Amino acid sequence: MNSLALRGGAGVAFKPVHFDALLANPGRVDFIEVHAENYxxxxxxxxxxxxxxxRHLPLSVHGVGLSLGGSERLDSQHLQRLKELCLRYEPALVSEHLAWSSHAGEYLGDLLPLAYNHVSLERVAGRVQHLQEYLGRQILIENPAAYLRLAESxxxxxxxxxQLCHRTGCGxxxxxxxxxxxxxNCGGDPSRYLAELPAEQVGEVHLAGHARVALPRGELLLDEHGSAVADATWSLYVEWLVLAGARPSLIExxxxxxxxxxLAAEVDCARALQCNPYMPACGGGASA
Known part of the structure:
Protein backbone atom coordinates (compact mmCIF):
# COMPACT_ATOMS: atom_id res chain seq x y z
CA MET A 1 0.00 0.00 0.00
CA ASN A 2 1.06 3.56 -0.67
CA SER A 3 1.14 5.10 2.82
CA LEU A 4 3.31 8.14 2.14
CA ALA A 5 2.19 11.30 3.89
CA LEU A 6 0.25 13.68 1.68
CA ARG A 7 1.78 17.15 1.42
CA GLY A 8 0.11 18.46 -1.72
CA GLY A 9 -1.54 17.34 -4.92
CA ALA A 10 -5.20 16.99 -5.82
CA GLY A 11 -7.70 14.18 -5.55
CA VAL A 12 -11.34 13.23 -5.85
CA ALA A 13 -14.07 11.89 -3.62
CA PHE A 14 -14.25 8.33 -4.93
CA LYS A 15 -17.55 7.14 -6.38
CA PRO A 16 -17.95 3.58 -7.72
CA VAL A 17 -19.16 4.86 -11.10
CA HIS A 18 -15.62 6.17 -11.69
CA PHE A 19 -13.82 3.01 -10.58
CA ASP A 20 -12.85 1.79 -14.05
CA ALA A 21 -11.51 5.19 -15.10
CA LEU A 22 -9.47 5.51 -11.92
CA LEU A 23 -8.08 2.01 -12.13
CA ALA A 24 -7.13 2.49 -15.78
CA ASN A 25 -4.98 5.49 -14.88
CA PRO A 26 -4.58 5.95 -11.10
CA GLY A 27 -1.85 8.53 -11.61
CA ARG A 28 -4.53 10.86 -12.97
CA VAL A 29 -5.13 11.92 -9.35
CA ASP A 30 -2.89 12.15 -6.29
CA PHE A 31 -5.27 10.60 -3.76
CA ILE A 32 -8.86 9.53 -3.21
CA GLU A 33 -11.24 10.21 -0.35
CA VAL A 34 -14.18 8.14 0.91
CA HIS A 35 -16.89 8.68 3.50
CA ALA A 36 -16.01 6.44 6.42
CA GLU A 37 -19.55 5.26 7.14
CA ASN A 38 -19.96 3.80 3.63
CA TYR A 39 -17.25 1.26 4.50
CA ARG A 55 -2.87 -0.45 -3.84
CA HIS A 56 -2.12 2.51 -6.11
CA LEU A 57 -3.25 5.65 -4.32
CA PRO A 58 -3.08 7.29 -0.88
CA LEU A 59 -6.40 7.48 0.92
CA SER A 60 -8.22 10.11 2.95
CA VAL A 61 -11.07 8.90 5.19
CA HIS A 62 -13.75 11.51 5.80
CA GLY A 63 -16.29 10.90 8.57
CA VAL A 64 -19.76 12.41 8.42
CA GLY A 65 -21.64 10.79 11.29
CA LEU A 66 -19.62 10.84 14.53
CA SER A 67 -21.42 13.94 15.84
CA LEU A 68 -18.37 15.53 17.45
CA GLY A 69 -20.35 18.65 18.29
CA GLY A 70 -23.08 16.78 20.16
CA SER A 71 -23.73 16.61 23.88
CA GLU A 72 -23.76 12.83 24.34
CA ARG A 73 -20.92 10.35 24.59
CA LEU A 74 -19.36 9.34 21.29
CA ASP A 75 -20.93 6.15 19.95
CA SER A 76 -18.62 3.28 20.91
CA GLN A 77 -19.64 1.11 17.95
CA HIS A 78 -19.03 3.97 15.54
CA LEU A 79 -15.60 4.54 17.06
CA GLN A 80 -14.71 0.86 16.80
CA ARG A 81 -15.77 0.62 13.17
CA LEU A 82 -13.80 3.75 12.32
CA LYS A 83 -10.72 2.34 14.02
CA GLU A 84 -11.05 -0.96 12.16
CA LEU A 85 -11.39 0.92 8.87
CA CYS A 86 -8.22 2.90 9.58
CA LEU A 87 -6.29 -0.23 10.52
CA ARG A 88 -7.49 -1.95 7.37
CA TYR A 89 -6.59 0.78 4.86
CA GLU A 90 -3.96 2.91 6.65
CA PRO A 91 -5.28 6.27 5.39
CA ALA A 92 -2.92 9.21 5.12
CA LEU A 93 -5.63 11.54 6.47
CA VAL A 94 -8.70 11.12 8.69
CA SER A 95 -11.23 13.91 9.17
CA GLU A 96 -14.56 14.75 10.75
CA HIS A 97 -16.96 17.71 10.89
CA LEU A 98 -17.34 20.46 13.45
CA ALA A 99 -21.05 19.70 13.79
CA TRP A 100 -23.54 17.36 15.45
CA SER A 101 -25.81 14.86 13.73
CA SER A 102 -27.36 12.57 16.34
CA HIS A 103 -29.28 12.79 19.61
CA ALA A 104 -30.83 10.23 21.97
CA GLY A 105 -29.65 7.40 19.76
CA GLU A 106 -31.24 8.84 16.61
CA TYR A 107 -29.18 9.82 13.56
CA LEU A 108 -30.65 13.02 12.13
CA GLY A 109 -29.13 12.84 8.65
CA ASP A 110 -27.67 16.34 8.63
CA LEU A 111 -24.69 18.31 9.92
CA LEU A 112 -26.18 20.69 12.46
CA PRO A 113 -24.56 23.81 13.97
CA LEU A 114 -23.26 24.27 17.48
CA ALA A 115 -22.82 27.38 19.59
CA TYR A 116 -19.33 28.85 19.57
CA ASN A 117 -18.73 29.51 23.25
CA HIS A 118 -16.48 28.24 26.03
CA VAL A 119 -18.92 25.56 27.17
CA SER A 120 -19.06 24.07 23.66
CA LEU A 121 -15.30 24.42 23.31
CA GLU A 122 -14.64 22.39 26.45
CA ARG A 123 -17.05 19.68 25.33
CA VAL A 124 -15.82 19.44 21.73
CA ALA A 125 -12.15 19.55 22.75
CA GLY A 126 -12.69 16.63 25.10
CA ARG A 127 -14.40 14.62 22.36
CA VAL A 128 -11.73 15.43 19.77
CA GLN A 129 -9.00 14.45 22.19
CA HIS A 130 -10.80 11.19 22.99
CA LEU A 131 -11.12 10.42 19.27
CA GLN A 132 -7.44 11.11 18.62
CA GLU A 133 -6.34 8.96 21.53
CA TYR A 134 -8.68 6.15 20.48
CA LEU A 135 -7.39 6.12 16.91
CA GLY A 136 -3.80 6.90 17.88
CA ARG A 137 -3.48 9.69 15.31
CA GLN A 138 -4.20 13.34 14.60
CA ILE A 139 -7.67 14.11 13.24
CA LEU A 140 -8.55 16.94 10.85
CA ILE A 141 -11.66 18.92 11.80
CA GLU A 142 -13.69 20.50 8.98
CA ASN A 143 -15.20 23.97 9.20
CA PRO A 144 -18.97 23.69 8.56
CA ALA A 145 -21.30 25.33 6.08
CA ALA A 146 -23.55 27.61 8.14
CA TYR A 147 -27.03 28.93 7.47
CA LEU A 148 -27.51 30.70 10.80
CA ARG A 149 -25.53 31.69 13.88
CA LEU A 150 -26.84 30.51 17.23
CA ALA A 151 -27.62 33.21 19.78
CA GLU A 152 -25.53 31.39 22.40
CA SER A 153 -22.34 31.97 20.40
CA GLN A 163 -8.60 27.37 20.42
CA LEU A 164 -9.70 23.85 19.51
CA CYS A 165 -6.41 23.27 17.68
CA HIS A 166 -4.42 24.73 20.56
CA ARG A 167 -6.12 22.54 23.17
CA THR A 168 -6.10 19.25 21.28
CA GLY A 169 -3.37 19.45 18.64
CA CYS A 170 -5.94 18.50 16.01
CA GLY A 171 -5.50 19.50 12.40
CA ASN A 185 -25.31 33.48 4.63
CA CYS A 186 -24.27 34.70 8.07
CA GLY A 187 -21.93 37.60 7.40
CA GLY A 188 -18.17 37.61 7.48
CA ASP A 189 -15.08 38.20 5.38
CA PRO A 190 -13.52 35.03 3.87
CA SER A 191 -10.14 36.74 3.46
CA ARG A 192 -10.04 37.78 7.10
CA TYR A 193 -11.05 34.25 8.13
CA LEU A 194 -8.10 32.81 6.17
CA ALA A 195 -5.71 35.33 7.69
CA GLU A 196 -6.81 34.43 11.23
CA LEU A 197 -6.82 30.67 10.68
CA PRO A 198 -3.88 28.67 12.11
CA ALA A 199 -2.56 27.85 8.64
CA GLU A 200 0.06 25.46 9.94
CA GLN A 201 -2.72 23.16 11.19
CA VAL A 202 -4.42 22.78 7.80
CA GLY A 203 -3.82 19.29 6.45
CA GLU A 204 -6.35 19.19 3.61
CA VAL A 205 -8.49 21.53 1.52
CA HIS A 206 -11.92 20.83 0.04
CA LEU A 207 -13.21 22.48 -3.15
CA ALA A 208 -16.84 22.09 -4.20
CA GLY A 209 -19.83 23.71 -5.82
CA HIS A 210 -22.83 25.35 -4.22
CA ALA A 211 -26.40 26.20 -5.18
CA ARG A 212 -28.34 29.44 -4.87
CA VAL A 213 -31.83 29.73 -3.40
CA ALA A 214 -33.85 32.92 -3.76
CA LEU A 215 -35.57 34.01 -0.54
CA PRO A 216 -37.82 37.01 0.16
CA ARG A 217 -34.99 38.73 2.05
CA GLY A 218 -32.15 37.79 -0.25
CA GLU A 219 -30.24 34.84 -1.61
CA LEU A 220 -29.09 31.78 0.34
CA LEU A 221 -26.12 29.65 -0.70
CA LEU A 222 -26.41 25.89 -0.18
CA ASP A 223 -23.46 23.53 0.17
CA GLU A 224 -24.79 20.90 -2.24
CA HIS A 225 -21.75 19.19 -3.84
CA GLY A 226 -23.63 18.72 -7.09
CA SER A 227 -21.91 21.14 -9.47
CA ALA A 228 -18.55 22.43 -10.60
CA VAL A 229 -16.32 24.31 -8.21
CA ALA A 230 -17.57 27.91 -8.14
CA ASP A 231 -15.42 30.68 -9.61
CA ALA A 232 -15.40 32.45 -6.24
CA THR A 233 -14.10 29.26 -4.60
CA TRP A 234 -11.26 29.01 -7.11
CA SER A 235 -10.40 32.64 -6.36
CA LEU A 236 -10.35 31.94 -2.63
CA TYR A 237 -8.20 28.87 -3.29
CA VAL A 238 -5.65 31.10 -5.04
CA GLU A 239 -5.72 33.44 -2.06
CA TRP A 240 -5.09 30.49 0.25
CA LEU A 241 -2.20 29.16 -1.86
CA VAL A 242 -0.48 32.56 -1.88
CA LEU A 243 -1.00 32.85 1.88
CA ALA A 244 -0.02 29.37 3.02
CA GLY A 245 1.07 27.14 0.14
CA ALA A 246 -0.18 23.84 -1.21
CA ARG A 247 -2.10 21.24 0.77
CA PRO A 248 -3.76 18.02 -0.45
CA SER A 249 -6.84 19.40 -2.20
CA LEU A 250 -10.01 17.47 -2.91
CA ILE A 251 -12.63 18.03 -5.60
CA GLU A 252 -15.82 17.18 -3.70
CA LEU A 263 -13.72 15.74 -12.51
CA ALA A 264 -10.24 15.11 -13.89
CA ALA A 265 -10.18 18.60 -15.41
CA GLU A 266 -10.93 20.14 -12.01
CA VAL A 267 -8.11 18.07 -10.51
CA ASP A 268 -5.85 19.52 -13.21
CA CYS A 269 -6.93 23.04 -12.24
CA ALA A 270 -6.07 22.48 -8.58
CA ARG A 271 -2.71 20.95 -9.45
CA ALA A 272 -1.84 23.76 -11.84
CA LEU A 273 -2.72 26.45 -9.29
CA GLN A 274 -0.56 24.73 -6.68
CA CYS A 275 2.37 25.04 -9.09
CA ASN A 276 1.55 28.61 -10.09
CA PRO A 277 -1.26 30.41 -8.24
CA TYR A 278 -0.74 33.47 -10.44
CA MET A 279 -1.88 31.71 -13.60
CA PRO A 280 -5.27 32.66 -15.11
CA ALA A 281 -8.01 31.44 -12.80
CA CYS A 282 -9.79 28.16 -13.34
CA GLY A 283 -13.51 28.51 -13.60
CA GLY A 284 -16.78 27.67 -15.17
CA GLY A 285 -18.77 27.18 -11.99
CA ALA A 286 -21.20 29.59 -10.43
CA SER A 287 -19.86 32.69 -8.70
CA ALA A 288 -20.64 33.46 -5.08
Missing part, protein backbone atom coordinates in the same frame (compact mmCIF):
# COMPACT_ATOMS: atom_id res chain seq x y z
CA UNK A 40 -18.33 0.14 7.97
CA UNK A 41 -19.44 -3.22 6.54
CA UNK A 42 -16.87 -5.99 6.27
CA UNK A 43 -17.03 -6.93 2.59
CA UNK A 44 -18.79 -6.49 -0.71
CA UNK A 45 -18.09 -4.61 -3.90
CA UNK A 46 -17.30 -1.30 -2.19
CA UNK A 47 -14.46 -2.84 -0.19
CA UNK A 48 -13.18 -4.80 -3.19
CA UNK A 49 -12.95 -1.60 -5.25
CA UNK A 50 -11.38 0.42 -2.45
CA UNK A 51 -8.79 -2.26 -1.71
CA UNK A 52 -7.75 -2.33 -5.35
CA UNK A 53 -7.49 1.46 -5.62
CA UNK A 54 -5.67 1.64 -2.30
CA UNK A 154 -19.98 34.52 21.93
CA UNK A 155 -16.88 34.01 19.78
CA UNK A 156 -16.23 33.90 16.02
CA UNK A 157 -15.98 30.49 14.39
CA UNK A 158 -12.33 31.01 13.47
CA UNK A 159 -11.44 31.77 17.11
CA UNK A 160 -13.29 28.64 18.23
CA UNK A 161 -11.25 26.63 15.73
CA UNK A 162 -7.98 28.27 16.79
CA UNK A 172 -7.92 21.26 10.11
CA UNK A 173 -9.72 20.36 6.93
CA UNK A 174 -10.31 23.74 5.32
CA UNK A 175 -13.44 23.60 3.18
CA UNK A 176 -13.30 26.76 1.09
CA UNK A 177 -16.79 26.26 -0.30
CA UNK A 178 -18.17 25.99 3.24
CA UNK A 179 -16.31 29.16 4.16
CA UNK A 180 -17.87 31.10 1.29
CA UNK A 181 -21.33 29.71 2.03
CA UNK A 182 -21.09 30.62 5.71
CA UNK A 183 -19.79 34.13 5.12
CA UNK A 184 -22.47 34.83 2.51
CA UNK A 253 -18.69 16.17 -5.99
CA UNK A 254 -21.23 13.83 -4.35
CA UNK A 255 -24.44 14.11 -6.39
CA UNK A 256 -25.43 14.68 -10.02
CA UNK A 257 -22.07 13.15 -10.82
CA UNK A 258 -20.35 14.38 -13.99
CA UNK A 259 -18.33 12.43 -16.51
CA UNK A 260 -14.89 11.41 -15.28
CA UNK A 261 -13.26 13.87 -17.70
CA UNK A 262 -15.00 16.78 -15.94
Missing amino acids: FGEGGLLHAQLAELR DMPEVEFIR LLLDLNNLLVSCH WDRQLPAWSV
